[in-house]
Amino acid sequence: MKDTTLIQLVNDIKSGKTKAVDAVKYYINNIKEKSYLNAVVEVFDDAIQKAEEIDKKVKNKEPLGRLAGAPIIIKDNMLYKGKKCTCASYFLKDFISPYTATVVDRIIKEDGIILGRANMDEFAMGGSNEKSYYGPCKNAHDSTRVAGGSSGGSACAVAADLCVASLGTDTGGSVRQPSSYNGVFGMKPTYGKNSRYGIVAFASSLDQVGPITKTTMDNALLLSVIAGADEHDDTSLRAPVDNYLSQIKGNINNLKVGYCKQIIEKIKGTPYFSKYKKVLDFLKSQGAHLVEISIENIELALPCYYILAPAEATSNLGRFDGIKYSTRNKDAKNIGQIYNFSRTDGFGKEVKRRIMLGNFVLSSGYFDAYYNKAKALQQNIRESFKTAFSKCDVILFPTTSDVAFIIGSMNKNPIEMYLIDLFTVPANIAGIPAFSLPFDKGENNLPLGLQILANDNNEGIIYNLADFIEKNYKESK
């Protein structure tokens, strides 16, 4: 069972070689043993019962779904009817989901088992998973370091073998960055590929759900299950979804691999650069063509993100007001106090910071200078990527240029923390798919991620390249 992949586990369960119940028990045991990681904040009490139902189906030779018996952990901002969903916030500490998110529902329909919910930065705001009501989630490879964020719990749980796969959400890198820090595989699909229905919104125009897995192929399978149009989400793409596994061909002949001039400038001279260059050389040796491309204004994606995301967040978080379902301050005596006291108690510092920032950029007199300018810039960056993809099939970026940092080391200056999102934010701003895979090791033998970006709806091309690197590339040292 140890470190089994999703595809292997589903095959073993279907063939009767492994029992779903044993798989669930194995992971529950791991969660207990590695509770110091603080990755999983709740194991759902019906997981074993669900596993028994799957085993019964196997025994009775009933038809089985594509995720039969696979214990999957969801980020704590995804609704699953009857279970708590807290967004790692004091404000929602007692909130029980009254309905199920579309992506979660699709996993259940394919006989997957929702094992529990994962730690995260409060309301998905943060890049270290230190800003959680439940306390920090630790890195699976070094518990003095951060798991990354905001989907830190989801990435750590996969890396530490606490589940076979997980779901995270990615607004500015929140799936890819913790995947990179924990040495696992994380996808931020094309905007609209996955339904956002039942996912607590952070920045609606940027949020995407993404699978986090132990292999590229596992990721391709899980995305194939959860992706696709949803009548409950106007922004979900109507185009039919591919079976991404069938797009993994085992070769990269004539693939045009782009490297971005502006990104090279940023990482030149760092230890990451030599590793990055080595992987490019390897791809060339395997039949790919390397293409230098330029993406105008890419360095402005980050400020653009830190205007648009807080603007949307401030509006999205307005519904947490102590009136209907969020924790109400007991001393509040009138409506003004209910709002004021409850929101003061309810939100953590980083969330408040972003609410303030968002209100500022939306306020009259500043709207044109900030929000509208950022919107125009977003369009401009998106077009730059389109132009680049007329010359190449994929573009390689770092996910982060360094390994996970020490817990608490970044707490002095929020801007410094924001800068870590430099390489991940552009894909959200442009709405294109981007994938992080572990490809090398950095300081203290900690994992480093490589990011593959492609044009809209080209997740299949990404998976093919990632699988090729995963199976054929030998790391640099």
Place this chain on the structure above:
Amino acid sequence: MDWDVVIGLEVHAELNTNSKVFCSCKNEYGSAPNTNCCPVCIGLPGALPVLNKQAVKYTIKAGLALGCNINDIAIMERKNYFYPDLSKAYQISQLVKPICLNGGIKLSNGKFVRLNRIHLEEDAGKLIHNENIGSLIDYNRGGVPLIEIVTEPDISSADEAVEFVTKLRNTLIYTGVAQCKMEEGGMRCDVNLSIKPKGSETFGTRTEMKNLNSFKMIERAIKVETERQIDLIEGGGKVVQETRRWDDVNEETVAMRSKETSQDYRYFPDPDILAVTISRQDVEDIRKTLPLLPEQLKDKFVNEYNLPEYDADVIIKDKEISTFYLKCVELLNEPKQISNWLMTNVLAKLKDDTLQITPKQLTDIISLVLNRKISKQNGVELFELIWGTTDDALKIATNKKMINDMSADELYKIIDEILVNNPQVIPQYKTEPDKILNFLTGQTMRQTKGKADSKLVREYLINKLK
């Protein structure tokens, strides 16, 4: 000093769609609290709005009926503010790109009141204050589609305002997009009002009165607020830009909040809803569904049916009446006769009843009278009998022995007998012909139990008494 009054209106009307504007909950008035609710309209975390296409179509239809230009692209925006009846802490509305622009309504004095826009938005829920329990919220109304019709400041009096709202309401009802039941809050009016010295080019400072939901309230609020502003300025004071509440009991406007402390709504495009693209083909398709509107119907009645303008004006005032009238004319090509019956008999009934006669029943009665099968007098009685039933006119007339089954000769024989029995009146005929004619006709009608055709009776008598 003489003053000009400057008024602009913002009229909200709930659209008559089956479901709410962003979810599939029923759009229904009067249900038990919080029964027409779902994750979307109570603003649960993770819930997403999906725009109701019918609401967009209805907004376009209202716009076309009011002469608006329809935008190619419309954008739903978020208007952010906190209030317990607003489940998401933002109302989805429109600011920069509404569905309809311009248009207007012509008043009877010839003035054209221009519209600035019509936009689509969602209604909020309702707060219910209970002394024992506290404040409760009913989200049934939350997410009901509303259109907001915004005028330019072209209105100069309470009378003009009332006429504008009356015509607007009637037009919306005719198009079928809204029922505008003011007593249920289905139509509400905000009044922006300022005064300026007569003829002055510069506008004064305006106040806004919100949620006036009857014609009387609109009229009274405008009159009272105009007086208040005039008194204030003439007394050396200054009007403050503020929202005022109309106190219907004390007949006064009361300050609610000034613009200084008013909220910044921080509008921005709602990222959950794609921009609405409206093709010219969509617009033309919707235009084809427009019924004849009141003014067009009036033209038809006057020009095609030769109705007096007075009749036409009365009939178009109410869609139910004009629809009923049109159906009657389809069944019986006697527009003026039908109009007479409608205006005297039907409208008299409608003063304290709903419409309880079918076009077929009414036109059957009229035909019987016109064909002299029954007398006019019996026709009116038949109308009274048939009201509220599903009975057939001819059947009732037959059962009640109203049918005139006498031959002319039989009738003449009866009249001759009456003349013989009343010899004293014949000499009087020379001096008082009308009196005697009425007396003898009355005698005949009594003798025939009202069946006789009074016209025929009079003709025969005149001939006889010559």
